[in-house]
Amino acid sequence: MERHFGLNDRPLPEPTVARLPIYLRIAEEAVRSGATTISSDELAGLAGINAAKVRKDLSLLGSLGTRGTGYDAAQLAGVIDGILGAELDWPVVIAGVGKLGRALINARGFLTGGYHLVGLVDVNSSVIGEQIGEHIVSSFEQLSASLRNPPKIGVITTPDHSAQAAAESLIALGAHSLLNFAPKVLDVPEGVRVRYVDLSIELQILSYHAAREATSEPVGLLATVGVEADQLRPTPWAEAPGVSP
Amino acid sequence: MERHFGLNDRPLPEPTVARLPIYLRIAEEAVRSGATTISSDELAGLAGINAAKVRKDLSLLGSLGTRGTGYDAAQLAGVIDGILGAELDWPVVIAGVGKLGRALINARGFLTGGYHLVGLVDVNSSVIGEQIGEHIVSSFEQLSASLRNPPKIGVITTPDHSAQAAAESLIALGAHSLLNFAPKVLDVPEGVRVRYVDLSIELQILSYHAAREATSEPVGLLATVGVEADQLRPTPWAEAPGVSP
DNA sequence: ACGTGTGAACTAATTCACAGCA
DNA sequence: TGCTGTGAATTAGTTCACACGT
CATH class of the missing domain: 3.40.50.720 (NAD(P)-binding Rossmann-like Domain)
Incomplete structure (x- = not known):
């Protein structure tokens, strides 16, 4: 079973792994809508996070982008797909x-x-x-x-x-x-x-925040993720690939 | 609407908030099983995380524990319940x-x-x-x-x-x-x-790790959580309150 | 110009380690 | 003696800011 690490030696940070499925969705969506290229800014906007994080994440996968242009959407999807092992069986x-x-x-x-x-x-x-x-x-x-x-x-x-x-x-x-x-x-x-995966916990987290909503804090898009027990890593984010009943 | 912050002034860290529902479940379960008291070690074991984290988290809610004894399970459940707003409507x-x-x-x-x-x-x-x-x-x-x-x-x-x-x-x-x-x-x-909440992402994260399982890393219990978009905060953990169809 | 890639600075979270109370 | 509570140290992750390719 092939080993995918970052460009270098080290495994990808958990938060990055948790964001990859999101980037994948967005890239696939971009391809479907006819775009050939997508920038870190666009990715970030759709993911509800900031562009620096997107670039940092993607740079860990290799030099996929083209300066002045952005990332090739299809290639990006392919690379992430490969890393997530989704192309395997x-x-x-x-x-x-x-x-x-x-x-x-x-x-x-x-x-x-x-x-x-x-x-x-x-x-x-x-x-x-x-x-x-x-x-x-x-x-x-x-x-x-x-x-x-x-x-x-x-x-x-x-x-x-x-x-x-x-x-x-x-x-x-x-x-x-x-x-x-x-x-x-x-x-x-x-x-x-x-x-x-605990669905009721989501309600509890929502209500914790809602209870202090009075202080209208900035509200961001969210990401969904289960977390690795030990090393609890959350997943930031927006655009959840999901369950459509 | 009442405001719950930590003991002091500041809001609770997101990872802590995400773990609270877990502690709540465990404390409630402990009460049901007749225990009056529960230690950070027990909590940690059931949650799949380490005891220091449990203590740090709970200390943010106040001085709930008793040295040499542990936490009063019922009281702990009550406090967390209140903080999560679950006792509200x-x-x-x-x-x-x-x-x-x-x-x-x-x-x-x-x-x-x-x-x-x-x-x-x-x-x-x-x-x-x-x-x-x-x-x-x-x-x-x-x-x-x-x-x-x-x-x-x-x-x-x-x-x-x-x-x-x-x-x-x-x-x-x-x-x-x-x-x-x-x-x-x-x-x-x-x-x-x-x-x-994106359920398919969970599969992708699992398979990412499984693909490099060869390197048998320590395997921990996991926590499940959706994340706050902007500030992506994950949830560490085990014992998921859940959905039982 | 534009947008990536990345070192450096910063912020956040975890873990250690131990003092202190029951 | 046992276990909490917590500063201090450490590790991890995010954000900045800018050099560099196109």
Whole structure:
């Protein structure tokens, strides 16, 4: 598995990594709208951040820009795509076929690019066998028997009390990266990466700020991101690639 | 509207704000499980971060702990709850009753505490009039006529091409804070706060790291958070309060 | 002129390490 | 002895400002 670091030796700063998907979206959008080139200023405006940050971020990927002109939108998209690994093949299994699981399965924009669903599992026998889109919900045993290659990413959309069991099953299937939507801290072996997404926290953060909105502070565009546990890195930003139900 | 700052004068650092909901969950959980007291070490372990950070964060809220003992779990929960404004009343309107909207409406844990749904709107006449839980989907006009008080928070779960219109309607209803799940940058007037949540970005961040997993780095628990656009602040962390479909 | 790339300055956040109270 | 609270040190990230290519 190829290693992508910055231009040099070092890995990219987490905040930069978190912004890359945003730049990618904007660059792709620019290409679609016929632009061949895009400047750090434009990128910054659309991302809701400042241009210096954009340039600093992109300079870590190499000298992609042309002075006086800007960045080649298509090339930029390609480079970011490569770095994010989106051009590789990322088989995904979703565990938990409840409302949220279904929403993600059907969301345009969630499973795009290199991410594709290879399995849908649940422990509830009333949904096992159900067909959703092109997939049939199976038990872990069934999926385990039928999968040729292990999934790279496991998505947990079970109720919280089942999350740990789901995690263990996904890990047993071979997943080393988990995206957990359940409000539960997972106990996973060394080497397994977990990313937590907590939607209710967003409301709490919003209301914290709203409660002191009186002091009308500048309001910026936002970015959305899950954070790396240990080294909590946030993601600044605007233009969220998203879930469109 | 009361102003909550740290102990002193200054507002809390964004990363701290993003961690508070996590501490809150853990403290509440501790209370439920019968513990009266919880230490920064325990908090840290459950949150997937280190104890110094926990103590620094909590010290900004006041001298809540007792040396040699730890923090009073119930008191801690109460204080954080107050700071996050969760004990206040936060009327929420959800715009866009597609799969994701329905998932959020039904998710345990999304609309809890002081957050409660006061309206469900959509532009699609085929869903207007539909009853979902205790609410009936209405048009913006209908809702506008029937709402007594403006919603404080608007949640956008429409397709991306409708997001801007939804935002404008929500703002017209009186919402000053928006939580946008659509992959679209919103153009909003000064004073309106937008928080973007992009679920597909999570996959991209996971795969970026997975692609260089070869170098087995330490794997931490993660935190999930949307970020404040301008000042991009991430959220470190583990134990995500979540969406359980 | 224009806009990138980047060292330098600055600001923010994390982590250390320990004094001090229960 | 145990664990908080917190200054000090460190590390990370952002922003400035300008030299340099086109």
